[in-house]
Amino acid sequence: MATTGSDARRYERRLLVVLFLGVGFVLFDRQALAFLAPYIEFGLSSTQLGVAAGALSCTWAVSGIVMGALSDRLGRRKSLLITAVVLFSLISAVSGLVTGFLGLFVARALMGAAEGGVIPLAQSLMAQASRPKRRGLNMGLIQGASAGLLGGVVAPFAFIRLAESVGWRWSFLVTLLPGLLIAGAMAVIVRERPSAPVVGTTLKPRAPLREVLSQRNVVLCVLIAICFLTWFATVVTFTPRYLLSVKGFTPGTMGTVMTCLGVAWMVWGVATPAISDRIGRKPALVGFSVLAVCCPLAVMFVDDAWLLGAAMMVTYTGVGCFTLFMAVIPAETVSPGALATAVGVTMGVGELLGGALGPVLAGWASDRWGLDAAMVIAAVSAALVVLLGLGLRETAPRALARSKDPLPPLVEDVP
Structure with missing residues (x-):
C-alpha cells in the first residue's frame, strides 16, 4: 500500500512505536539470564554463564543472516516479524522450566534462533518508512532507546524484584504475555510495503550476498560488529557478577548500578x-567508541557505587553506535532490496564471532585469571572499533551535502 503526505508520516510514527516495543522486548528477554543467574539454584560458573550467553548469540547470528536474506528474497517482512516475536516469547517462558545447565543452554539457544530476525526485519521496515532527516533518529529509537529502556532500565529492576519475590522460574514465565500483546499490535499496525528508495544507496535491487559484501562499508561494519558485540556481551554478562563478587556490592546496589547502564543505553541510543544525522556517521561512531573504551575500565577502577554509576552513564556510549554500524550505515550503502540482507549479515557475523565467542573467551579467562580479564577484553575490543571506524566512508545525507558545498542549505526531505 503506497503512502504519501500526512498518511506516510502518521504511519511512520505508529510503526516507530510498535517496533520500539518489539525490539525493546527482545533485549528485555535477552538480559534476563545475566540478572537471574545469581538466583538459579543449580548454580552457574563463569564459564557456564558465558557459554549460555554465547549459545543465544550464536543462534541469534545464524537466524539474523537467514531471516534477513529470506525476507529480501520473498519481499515479505511483516509475517516473519510477527512469527519471530511469538516464538521467542514462548521459548523465553520455557526457560523457567529447565532443571539444569543443559536445559538452560538449549532454551537460550532456541530463543536466540527466534529472536535473531527481529532487528533486521524491524530496521528494514523503519528505514523504508522514515524521512531521510529522521532516519538515524528513528532507527536509533528502535535499536538504542528501546533496548536501553526495556533491556537496561526495566530489566534489572523487574528481574531482580521478581526473582526475590516469586523466584527465578516465574521471572521467566511472566514474559510470555507482553510478547503476545506486542505481536498482536504488529499484526494491526505494520504494513507489508514495497521497497522505497533510501538515499545514498549504490546497489541494484535484490543484490546478491557477494555483491553486498563487496561494499567497503559493509565489510567494515561487519568487523566493527564483531568487536563491539564482544564489548557489549562481555560487559552485560560479567558486570553483575563483578560487582557482587569483586566489589562486594549487595544485589540491590548492583541492580542500581546496572540501571544506570540502562539509562545510558536509552540516552545514547537516541x-x-x-x-x-548532523555531524556524520563516521565522526559520531569514532568519537563515541573512544568513550566506550573507558566503560569496562570504570568497572575495574571506580569503587564507589554512585561514582561508578555516573562514570558508566557517561562511557556506555557503544550501545548508541550499534544503530550506526548495524543498521543506518548499511541501509545507506546498499539498495532497498538488499537492506535486510546487509543488516542481517552485519548483526549475524557480529553476534557469531563477537556476541557468541566473546563471552565464552571472557568466561574462560575470568575463571583462569579473575574477572578483571573480562573487563580488559571488553576495553581492547572497543579500542579496535576506533581504528576500524576511521576507514568508513561517510553516508549521512547532510554530511554528504556539506562535502559538495561548503555552505549548503538544509536538505528538504520529500515525504
Whole structure:
C-alpha cells in the first residue's frame, strides 16, 4: 500500500512505536539470564554463564543472516516479524522450566534462533518508512532507546524484584504475555510495503550476498560488529557478577548500578544516531567508541557505587553506535532490496564471532585469571572499533551535502 503526505508520516510514527516495543522486548528477554543467574539454584560458573550467553548469540547470528536474506528474497517482512516475536516469547517462558545447565543452554539457544530476525526485519521496515532527516533518529529509537529502556532500565529492576519475590522460574514465565500483546499490535499496525528508495544507496535491487559484501562499508561494519558485540556481551554478562563478587556490592546496589547502564543505553541510543544525522556517521561512531573504551575500565577502577554509576552513564556510549554500524550505515550503502540482507549479515557475523565467542573467551579467562580479564577484553575490543571506524566512508545525507558545498542549505526531505 503506497503512502504519501500526512498518511506516510502518521504511519511512520505508529510503526516507530510498535517496533520500539518489539525490539525493546527482545533485549528485555535477552538480559534476563545475566540478572537471574545469581538466583538459579543449580548454580552457574563463569564459564557456564558465558557459554549460555554465547549459545543465544550464536543462534541469534545464524537466524539474523537467514531471516534477513529470506525476507529480501520473498519481499515479505511483516509475517516473519510477527512469527519471530511469538516464538521467542514462548521459548523465553520455557526457560523457567529447565532443571539444569543443559536445559538452560538449549532454551537460550532456541530463543536466540527466534529472536535473531527481529532487528533486521524491524530496521528494514523503519528505514523504508522514515524521512531521510529522521532516519538515524528513528532507527536509533528502535535499536538504542528501546533496548536501553526495556533491556537496561526495566530489566534489572523487574528481574531482580521478581526473582526475590516469586523466584527465578516465574521471572521467566511472566514474559510470555507482553510478547503476545506486542505481536498482536504488529499484526494491526505494520504494513507489508514495497521497497522505497533510501538515499545514498549504490546497489541494484535484490543484490546478491557477494555483491553486498563487496561494499567497503559493509565489510567494515561487519568487523566493527564483531568487536563491539564482544564489548557489549562481555560487559552485560560479567558486570553483575563483578560487582557482587569483586566489589562486594549487595544485589540491590548492583541492580542500581546496572540501571544506570540502562539509562545510558536509552540516552545514547537516541543521542548517538541523532547526532550522526548532523555531524556524520563516521565522526559520531569514532568519537563515541573512544568513550566506550573507558566503560569496562570504570568497572575495574571506580569503587564507589554512585561514582561508578555516573562514570558508566557517561562511557556506555557503544550501545548508541550499534544503530550506526548495524543498521543506518548499511541501509545507506546498499539498495532497498538488499537492506535486510546487509543488516542481517552485519548483526549475524557480529553476534557469531563477537556476541557468541566473546563471552565464552571472557568466561574462560575470568575463571583462569579473575574477572578483571573480562573487563580488559571488553576495553581492547572497543579500542579496535576506533581504528576500524576511521576507514568508513561517510553516508549521512547532510554530511554528504556539506562535502559538495561548503555552505549548503538544509536538505528538504520529500515525504
